[in-house]
Amino acid sequence: MAAGLAAVGALCFALVRIALIDVPPADQPSASNVFVTLYEPPPGHLEAAINISDGQAWAALGADPTASHPERFKDGPAELVYRAQRPLYGWLIWGLSLGQRGGVAPALLALTCVSIGALAAGAVVLADRLGRNPTFAPFAVLMPGAMLSVVIVCPEALSVALALFGVAAWLGSRRARPLAVLLLTLAVLGRETLVLVPMTLAVHQFLLEPRDDRRSWRDVVDLAPLAVPALVYGAWVVSLRARHGVWPSDAASLERLATPFHGWAQALPRLELARTGSFVLAAVLLIAAFVRAPRSVASWIAAAFALSTIVMGENVLATESYRPLLAMYVFAFIAVLPRAAVLDAAPAGVGEASPSVPQ
Secondary structure: OHHHHHHHHHHHHHHHHHHOOOOOOOOOOOOOOOOEOOOOOOOOHHHHHHOOOOHHHHHHHHOOOOOOOHHHEOOOHHHHHHHHOOOHHHHHHHHHOOOOHHHHHHHHHHHHHHHHHHHHHHHHHHHHHOOEOHHHHHHHHHOHHHHHHHHOOOOOHHHHHHHHHHHHHHOOOHHHHHHHHHHHHHHHHHOHHHHHHHHHHHHHHHHHOOOOOOOOHHHHHHHHHHHHHHHHHHHHHHHHHHHHOOOHHHOOOOOOEOOOOHHHHHHHHHOOHHHHHHHHHHHHHHHHHHHHOOOOHHHHHHHHHHHHHHHEOHHHHOOOOOOOOHHHHHHHHHHHOOEOHHHHOOOOOOOOOOOOOOO
């Protein structure tokens, strides 16, 4: 129910937003934010909305799921490879559009709204798995990055949703672990930074999962499947390098990665009210997560994303950082949720470290 309501709400919000977009005249030069030629000029309101930000990249990949047309990106192969390192959205958009170029824009809009519904559902499932009260979990869709993805027609909430389902599956029955690895792999193929989720999950499980004996190499082998998402992503990137001769990091037109803290030093003078507010919200959620649930895997994953900002570039931190950091907000939000009633009735200490209720 919550997932359906979230998806419908996202669709209504997106349609209103799209209707208010001005379609530039065909003879008007493209704006500086247009870096893909697919909708140049945009034929309608939806395409004009897609051209606002990264939606245009996913539309281009939806029309080219094999990442074979670098000429559609104004910066050529380097920008194509940077975007195509996240092939999941292009594959899904291509499938939803039945391979028809005219169906790409509606497919992108549909996938964006479905992603919001999936995010709400994933938050509920993981909250329940961690013994948190799932009643308020669907409000994860109100995190800044999720709202922005609807405004700019981007399906990136889907990757975080897949990560939520993946963590929940891993913490459940051992028979569900192959499914968990598949979900986490798809999440990483949607956004490479989500490799932090299986990595942090592995560290958390190794250090904090209750055991009767000492940690051993057997424990490492048991957690080895969590390396699969990184290996699959690496293989895909190598294949792009072999075909186009560049790595994703070669797209240097904007500073996306930087030496530690350099991005922060450059971005702080550029921060506006909304972006400053998003960082304040992040700090509040992270502090609350570690106060309420310091041993929770959700808190640890949120902290891993917060630490990743050390090497983020100025362009990321000073613009839409809450979109690539959506996982940080959502996992911290889940950790902050109150415990489920059954845990409230349990003796003190039960739940945080209980193997029947993984944290």
